[in-house]
Amino acid sequence: EIQLVESGGGLVQPGGSLRVSCAASGFTSSDHYMDWVRQAPGKGLEWVGRSRNKASSYSTEYAASVKGRFTISRDASENSLLLQMKSLKTEDTAMYYCTRAAGGGYSASDLWGQGTMVTVSS
Amino acid sequence: DIQMTQSPASLSASVGGTVTITCRASQGIGGHLAWFQQKPGKAPKSLIYAASSLQSGVPSKFSGSGSGTDFSLTISNLQPEDVATYYCQQYNNYPLTFGQGTRLEI
Numbered sequence: 001e002i003q004l005v006e007s008g009g010g011l012v013q014p015g016g017s018l019r020v021s022c023a024a025s026g027f028t029s030s031d032h033y034m035d036w037v038r039q040a041p042g043k044g045l046e047w048v049g050r051s052r053n054k055a056s057s058y059s060t061e062y063a064a065s066v067k068g069r070f071t072i073s074r075d076a077s078e079n080s081l082l083l084q085m086k087s088l089k090t091e092d093t094a095m096y097y098c099t100r101a102a103g104g105g106y107s108a109s110d111l112w113g114q115g116t117m118v119t120v121s122s
Numbered sequence: 123d124i125q126m127t128q129s130p131a132s133l134s135a136s137v138g139g140t141v142t143i144t145c146r147a148s149q150g151i152g153g154h155l156a157w158f159q160q161k162p163g164k165a166p167k168s169l170i171y172a173a174s175s176l177q178s179g180v181p182s183k184f185s186g187s188g189s190g191t192d193f194s195l196t197i198s199n200l201q202p203e204d205v206a207t208y209y210c211q212q213y214n215n216y217p218l219t220f221g222q223g224t225r226l227e228i
Contacts, residue, residue: 035218037166045158045166045209047218061216064123097165101213108156108171108213110178115165 002026002111004098009116016088020116022081022098029074030054033101034081035109036072038094038118048096051081053103066092088120124148124212128221135228140198143224145210147191154214157186157195160223161206169208170195202228 008020022034033056036048049062051072060072071084081098095115101107125148135141145155157170168177170186173193183198197204205228210221 044223045160045211045220047211047220050216050218063217106152106154106213108154108168108211109158110168110171112165112167 004113
C-alpha cells in the first residue's frame with residue numbers, strides 16, 4: 001500500500017528540540033520531492049519546507065518562520081523523511097504532515113500522511 | 123511571498139447542488155495551483171493539480187479551472203460526504219503558500 005506514516009511528535013518545552021519522521025511505503029521516496037506542512041489547532045495549512053529528490057541532491061527550501069531552526073533531511077536506507085526542530089516556540093504547536101510531490105520542476109503534493117502532533121508548552 | 127485569497131470563507135449548499143470556490147493569487151502563478159480537501163478531524167487529501175488536472179481516484183464531480191491569478195474549484199452533485207474545508211495552494215514560487223480555506227456545509 002502506498003502511504004506515509006509520521007511519528008515522533010509529543011510535548012516539548014519552549015527552546016527545546018524534537019525530531020519527527022515520515023516513513024514512506026509502497027514507493028521510493030528518493031524519486032520524489034517531499035514536503036512538511038503544519039496546521040496549528042483550529043487554523044489553516046502552513047507549508048514548512050521541502051526536500052527535493054535524489055536527482056536534485058535532496059536540496060531544501062524553508063518557510064521564513066522556521067528557517068535556521070528546522071532542518072529537513074532524508075534517511076534513504078529507511079525510505080523516510082525527517083524534520084529536526086530546534087529552538088521550538090509555542091507558535092510551533094501544530095499537527096505536522098508530510099506530503100509526497102512529483103519530482104522535478106513544479107511539483108504539487110499528491111499524497112499526505114495522517115500527521116503527528118507537536119505541542120510546545122511549559 | 124505570494125498571497126492566496128480564497129472566497130467565500132464559508133458556504134452552505136444543498137444536496138445535489140453545485141458550488142464554486144475561488145482562489146486569487148497576488149501575482150501570476152501560471153497554472154501551478156493545487157486544491158486540497160480536508161474533512162473534519164482528518165488529514166488533507168489532494169484533489170487537483172496544475173489548476174485543472176484531477177489527482178488519481180478523485181471523482182469527476184470535482185473540477186478546477188483558471189490560470190495566471192484567478193482560479194476556481196467547482197463541486198457538483200453535492201453529497202453529505204463533501205462537507206470539508208477546501209484549500210488552494212500555489213507551487214510556482216517558494217515559499218509555497220495556501221489560501222485560508224473555505225468551509226463547505228451541506
